[in-house]
Amino acid sequence: MSISFAVITIGVLAVIFGLILGYASIRFHVEGDPLVDQIDEILPQTQCGQCGYPGCKPYAEAIANGDDINKCPPGGESTIKKLADLMGVEAKPLDAAHGEEDSKKVAFIREDECIGCTKCIQACPVDAILGAAKHMHTVITDECTGCDLCVDPCPVDCIDMVPLVQTTSTWNWDFSASPKGDIPIKMVS
Template sequence: MTMTVALVAIGLLALLFGILLGYASIRFHVEGDPLVDQIDEVLPQTQCGQCGYPGCRPYAEAIANGDDINKCPPGGESTIKNLADLMGVEPKPLDAAHGAEDVKKVAYIREDECIGCTKCIQACPVDAILGAAKHMHTVIVNECTGCDLCVDPCPVDCIDMVALNPTTASWKWNFDDTPKGDIPIKMVS
């Protein structure tokens, strides 16, 4: 009998707290800033921190609050142009203090030298490194954003950043280089 009373009491308390939390989540709901969401969609989502912020979302919030739009080396000039269009400002050249835009690079782990310390796994913001403690690690090339955050923590320097040469399977059309306006089409009869 006491066990049943205790279970009913705990059940009623859980129900009461559930209703209270449900009401509080609806009553005190805070809407996000739609401009921050739009800016965050334009950013490359590498979460590398080269802009001086811990990730793309905090940088998007800073841009919405008036920070410069030219601090993202992974996004490069195309991201700066898209941000300028979105914010209604003039595009600026990439700020050299935050890095330079270069060829897409990915991490490469020389597996025979890897000691399995897992420091690179902990440093990777996008979980592109596979491995376990005291076993060799490897990089998922399609997931690697080239942020370079895994190189410094490696105690044996077995990680290199290598240029990713585009192949027919990985090449993507750069829509920022397409001509604007009408493109004349010649009809053949």
């Protein structure tokens, strides 16, 4: 009898706490800022930190709070123009203090020199590097955003940033200029 009483008591407490948590999640729900979400969609999602923020979402929040829109080298001039249109401000040139806009680059690990220290894996914000401790590592080029964060931690300097070769699998249409979004207009580099 004491075991069944304990099970029933725990079940009743679970239901009570579940109801309290359900009510609290509805009552104290915080809506996100839709402007931050729109800005975050425009940013390139490289999570590289070149803007001075730890990722694209914190930079989007800073822009919504009045920070400059020209601190994103991976996004370049096209991102600055889209942000200027959204925010209703004048587009400024890319801030050189945060880097230069260049062609898309990806990390390349010279596998014969890799010692398997996993420091590049820990530094990669998008998990584009595969490998295990004391084994060679490699980069999934389709996942690499070219943020360059894996280069500095490498103790043997076996990571290079190489230009992404334009192929049929890496070439994309930019649908943003189309009125309906279904007619390709120009190539995104």
